[in-house]
Each structure stands twice: as C-alpha cells, then as structure tokens.
Amino acid sequence: MRIGIGYDSHRLEAGRPLIMGGIHVPFERGLKGHSDADVLIHAIVDAILGATGLGDIGTHFPDSDERYRNCSSLYFLETVYHMTQTEGYRIMNVDAVVIAEAPKFAPYFTQMKNQLAAVLQLKEKSIGLKAKTNEGMGWLGRGEGIAALAVALVEDL
Numbered sequence: 404m405r406i407g408i409g410y411d412s413h414r415l416e417a418g419r420p421l422i423m424g425g426i427h428v429p430f431e432r433g434l435k436g437h438s439d440a441d442v443l444i445h446a447i448v449d450a451i452l453g454a455t456g457l458g459d460i461g462t463h464f465p466d467s468d469e470r471y472r473n474c475s476s477l478y479f480l481e482t483v484y485h486m487t488q489t490e491g492y493r494i495m496n497v498d499a500v501v502i503a504e505a506p507k508f509a510p511y512f513t514q515m516k517n518q519l520a521a522v523l524q525l526k527e528k529s530i531g532l533k534a535k536t537n538e539g540m541g542w543l544g545r546g547e548g549i550a551a552l553a554v555a556l557v558e559d560l
C-alpha cells in the first residue's frame with residue numbers, strides 16, 4: 404500500500420465559472436487558472452501522483468502548454484488514472500477537504516462523488532469529500548481564494 408498527499412489553491416475572480424470536483428457550482432466568482440482551475444481535482448491528481456511516484460501535476464500538465472488552457476481537470480484525472488493502470492497500481496480510496504468561506508459545497512458532493520468515482524473506477528463510498536471554512540482567518544477567510552487537500556491510497560499490484 405502507498406499513500407500520497409496533494410494540496411492546491413487558486414485565487415477567486417469575477418467572470419470565471421466556479422468548477423469544483425468536475426461540477427459547475429453557481430457562484431459570483433470562479434477560480435483563476437490556466438485550466439478550469441478545479442482545485443479539488445488538482446489536489447486529488449497530486450495525491451495519486453504522489454502515491455504512485457509519478458511526479459506532480461505541473462510536470463504532466465504544465466500551465467505553459469496551450470492545450471490545457473481552460474481544459475477540464477477531469478481530463479487530468481482521467482489521464483492520471485490511466486497512468487496508474489499502466490504502471491500496475493490500484494487506487495483504493497481518495498479523501499479530500501475543500502477550504503472555502505463560500506459557497507457551500509456540501510449540496511454538490513453527491514454529484515461530485517458520482518463524477519470522480521466514474522473516472523477513478525471507484526465506489527462512491529471510496530471517495531471522501533468535506534468542506535470547511537477557515538473561520539474567517541487569513542486569505543481563505545477573506546474569500547480571496549479556495550484551497551483543497553487530498554490523500555490517496557493505492558495498492559502496488
């Protein structure tokens with residue numbers, strides 16, 4: 404068994420859709436980034452890459468690459484899933500926390516789990532999603548951006 408950790412954060416700005424866990428969440432601002440800036444999927448991708456020793460998201464999907472402009476992060480997740488299959492790993496479970504003052508993400512967790520489980524070929528109970536505020540402290544507390552943490556457990560077959 405191998406475990407990996409992932410972290411990501413993106414700035415919130417007006418005029419962008421907010422994409423989280425592969426779902427469009429209605430909000431007055433969205434995350435700024437080269438891709439769709441799905442901070443949750445980016446953290447999960449890095450957790451899986453970390454567990455499998457396959458590098459990190461920036462190595463595989465650099466923000467200097469025009470192919471990834473406004474790209475759905477589900478594509479990153481799918482690509483990394485296929486890498487784990489090629490390398491002989493089985494993903495056991497993924498657990499993640501989204502840290503944001505707003506909006507409320509919990510109402511979208513079922514949809515997100517559905518989406519993530521389909522890509523990772525996991526049961527929905529093998530994907531943990533939680534949302535926390537930062538209790539008003541610091542840049543997260545001021546709503547300047549959103550952060551996500553994730554861990555992934557994989558079996559080296």
Ligand code: MG
Pocket residue numbers: 411412413436440441442445
């Ligand atoms: Mg990112």
